Amino acid sequence: MDWLGPEEWQAVALSLKVAVWATLVSLPLGVVTAVALARWEFPGKQLLNGLVHLPLILPPVVTGYLLLLTFGTRGPLGALLEPLGIVFAFRWTGAALAAGIMAFPLMVRAIRLSVEAVDPKLEQAASTLGASRLWVFGTVTLPLILPGVIAGAILAFAKAMGEFGATITFVSNIPGQTQTLPSAIYAFLQVPGGEASALRLVAVSVVIAMGALLASEWLSRRVAKRVAGT
Amino acid sequence: MDWLGPEEWQAVALSLKVAVWATLVSLPLGVVTAVALARWEFPGKQLLNGLVHLPLILPPVVTGYLLLLTFGTRGPLGALLEPLGIVFAFRWTGAALAAGIMAFPLMVRAIRLSVEAVDPKLEQAASTLGASRLWVFGTVTLPLILPGVIAGAILAFAKAMGEFGATITFVSNIPGQTQTLPSAIYAFLQVPGGEASALRLVAVSVVIAMGALLASEWLSRRVAKRVAGT
Amino acid sequence: MSLSVDIRHALPGLALDVRFEAPAGITVLFGRSGAGKTTVVNAVAGLLRPDQGRISVNGRVLFDSGAGVNLPPHRRRLGYVFQEARLFPHMTVRRNLAYGQRFAPKGAGGEEMGRVVEMLGIGALLDRRPGALSGGERQRVAIGRALLAAPKLILADEPLASLDEARKAEILPYFERLRDEVAVPILYVSHAAAEVARLATSVVVLEDGRAARQGAAAEVLSDPAVTPLGVRSAGAMLEARVVRHHADGLSELQADGLTLWLPRVPQAEGTPLRVRVEAHDVMLALTRPEGISALNVLPATVREIRMGDGPGALVQLSAGPNRLLARVTRRSVEALELRPGLELFAVLKAVGVAKESVADL
Amino acid sequence: MSLSVDIRHALPGLALDVRFEAPAGITVLFGRSGAGKTTVVNAVAGLLRPDQGRISVNGRVLFDSGAGVNLPPHRRRLGYVFQEARLFPHMTVRRNLAYGQRFAPKGAGGEEMGRVVEMLGIGALLDRRPGALSGGERQRVAIGRALLAAPKLILADEPLASLDEARKAEILPYFERLRDEVAVPILYVSHAAAEVARLATSVVVLEDGRAARQGAAAEVLSDPAVTPLGVRSAGAMLEARVVRHHADGLSELQADGLTLWLPRVPQAEGTPLRVRVEAHDVMLALTRPEGISALNVLPATVREIRMGDGPGALVQLSAGPNRLLARVTRRSVEALELRPGLELFAVLKAVGVAKESVADL
């Protein structure tokens, strides 16, 4: 399609890549965190809970700034990770990190609700049959929370597709490297007469997210039907 | 406390008002939408689903701009509602509208997951005892989804407290009228030397949101315990 | 007062095609596990919409696929005791019990909470939630909840399956009273012979989704060809009247000229009742035996002898206008030279008649 | 092969304080609804951590509050049939059944899937999910799932409560086989007298959280003071041996000098077995009755007469080295002038002994 310029296509591709990675990488962590918050008792639990919600509460710019402080080349974690070849500053990986962190509370909340809805009696039944806690989780809990995991993933994906404030603050806007769709949209909106171009990009991002949403609905329904048992 | 100026206190008060109203007003709508998406079959269901998720996908600026176009004094809905005395543009009500709309997908997803986890067999049991659909909802479904409703409400509240992009785009940043905490933080961050002031406001907003979070956790646990049955 | 069911419904595992008329009283549905009992009950409750058919209670049409009628469950005025309790987990036992009362029309004359609670022995549980109840306790609360909804039709799916004998013995009279006084039609699923015998006004036997046999309880259960609960549960019904309660704890009953001695029955003197005499409790004697512990020695005439496949035989007797069934061995049939028309004595121990086998008429 | 339980635990509704030793075989727990049966079983399974006490199987300590031992459930090698199925809703029946097999050590010699499936009659259900099963079908799958886990201890909480008689009759022998051949200790909760009588090696009676009585099945169930299943289920055990199967479908048994005639028993000639004779099936006669249908007329001596509160009395008899219980009315006790030492005849119909009451030794 030629109604998007090459730079815009780059932004679309990059946004997809960033959102997919942000979602996939944070998913296991989100599941673990959700289970921990829903089922375990440990000191500092409420602290973890607050921390997870922080990106939701803070203005995105602040989150981005904090990321910069922490994961920037001079930041403590950034400096630590750099020798391992993990660099976030001004890279798409940083965009994914920002998107993942911004989406994390949404993901965790969704999964956590599902975990809380699982009947512990089923998990008990599995354990009496010889399944260790890990096996119980993998064969009973996880399949049962799958609709929640899917919901969490799609929320995270949608959020990651739309995330702007933290991302641009953390990794700036470098066309082809860190320019995501929302950054491009923002740029168009800053100049008089840029609305039409912005709208085209908005349409693209809506189409992508809606496609993902429909796919997740379909998947979720299939899973739910299986669990309902017919 | 005199470490916040009067204008800042105004911003705190306004943010609270906006977030509380946004949460409370959208809550019933969120519950209905969640139930509709989880349980009913109707034409345009996927459209509604997409619409609900839209604010999550769109960059906030775009959402704010669309709100301005729609609910502004010159917008179609704005013009329609004005004679009824309902004005959103550049009022705190508009900030609440923006916050509510931005928070809506989070609220709906949380509630919807809970609705999907309710065993329809319990609702059936209630209906055999003579309860109409509405009664069943009020006496069985609603109490059982309460943890999800609380989770949805707190997510929405936190999001509303932190919402910035759509709000400032829609209703601007007029102290005492539409200047919420995030807008005030933004303004401070735009000028040299404003960081310290911004940080103070960030701290306030974190304290408020964490307080709400803790309260919701406590409430949620109480409710869950009741439902678990001991 | 009657329930009429005529439905067809296809499930992956079952093709349901059931038609029966249940008269007033308790209609027991039975059949093996998976025969379709719960499916039928769900259809009557409105929880399952049959592909085709018609269901009506006392002329009120609940469902009619032809006429497009399908009353929602809450308009059917039911009391459904589910096979798996289904208590509301977020309500105390008390609120669970009271749930249906709110929806009963004023003056519907439902049961009284206190009475039901006492009968079910759940007084100590009222402020607990279902999560803290034992299996049997849950089931009892579920029974109470259904009874308190002032229903016009009671559906009970194995309501007593998880209860101990003593508890059953306390609850059974309640169902009898419902049958006899309140005159609510009851559709009752059960596997337990004693329960069926005691409660059933009529019986529908389901086999693979079809009503293989149906009719009055006395008839279906006395038919040696059916004995659907296994041959051990064959038996006959006697209609009798309480003559007198004696000081030694025995009650004297009169059944059309026969005198029966039973352990004290709860009914007042003069009350008509029915007694189920199980075939395997009846012994036959050619001469009136003397010096035996059995108190009931009834003169009778052999009407019919049905030899079984195994070592047993079922002997149908007439004792006055009453019928009795006796299960004996084929060896005894030969040794005693039993044949239709032979006059002999049926011997029955007073204690051979279980409490559950005596029921109001 | 034995299970030793000694636990104390306080619940809001119940103060549990139970101590019992279960020898090899099937130990039946019973007691009224809410007595604490499920709680005890959960403690053995490790799903409930008792406040105090010790639980061990064959010397392997599962729990010891003193020593701080508390094996997690998955290390206890259990097969637990829950009171409420608890199937995994997202797995097919087949996967539910196979679930525990994975965790069994290689060569643990568990049951074979095909055999269990056939015994339970669930072959047609293998590809369905639990949501599409009937109550009884679910329960059967749950039994299969537990058996297939190659457990070292089977816990069964009213496993057969929701099954029809015919189905029960098919599954009971399986538990017997487990008891006799596989020698897995089994803790079994049941309310059903016939089931208990047939399966129990030993019996623990729970009352309000305490073990009110325990001992060998024959002993506990023959004790007229206990009759824990209600007085109707009092009975005595006779140990006997199959002498011959006769052509007319009867089996001749020998019990220390007494000859017993029963409907054909499945055991081969020469096999020792035990027969439960229920007290209310036994009639007493002062002289040997002639011309009666009952085949078993056993000379006996009155040992003890226990008058009940009601109209009944339990008479304990010795017939050779065997004990018998007869339930009669007080009126008969007086009319026959029964007293310890009196010699008389115990009359028992061959068909009076239910199939379930005959069991391998």
Add this chain to the structure above:
Amino acid sequence: DRITVFAAASLKTALDEIVAGFEAETGHDVALSFAGSSALARQIGLGAPADIFISANTDWMDTLAADGHIASGTRVELLSNRLVLIRHWADAPQAEAGPPDIAGLLGDGRLAMALVEAVPAGIYGKAALQSLGQWDKLADRVAQADNVRAALALVALGEAPYGIVYATDAAAEPDVTAVYTFPADSHPPITYPAALIAGRKTPAATAFLDHLQTDAARAVFRAQGFIVPD
């Protein structure tokens, strides 16, 4: 009377101070709404209750004027600014004689700027680099932030060794040093136009616009580093 002023966010510190004086002097009540120029301009175009608009660039003011939203004859060029090249202070500051070879200085670091196509500081910076003949070498090396303050932060934190920001921002940030001031003719004039909004030409608003041009006000602007045209 109440006056509502929509002003570019970078003017916050100065305007806050000026307004305090103005209010004390006249008894009028001034509400200052700070946001991005683009958002403010759009809001005014859609009927925002602003009396005065102070933009950070001329484009948005031109657009509003073209659409007839500006009271004719009231537009003044209030302020102007200079563009400087800054570097992180930790590296020994060195004065540059002529225009430095920025690409050479960067090494493998990035040049922090505001969005070069959208945000005024970025647009001006790009023009300046083009006129110095360095843009083509640098185009791929630029980390574009969503506003000039974020660009400044990147340099202040050392994430980017160099950046291009306004002189006003550079002056107030202790962690950066201005190493080169771009010639005023290397980029379009940096001006902050102010004007009354059409239909809002009240005496109070006019008084405030006049007040902004008083010596007292100019002194405040100057103190913030702005250049006040004579």
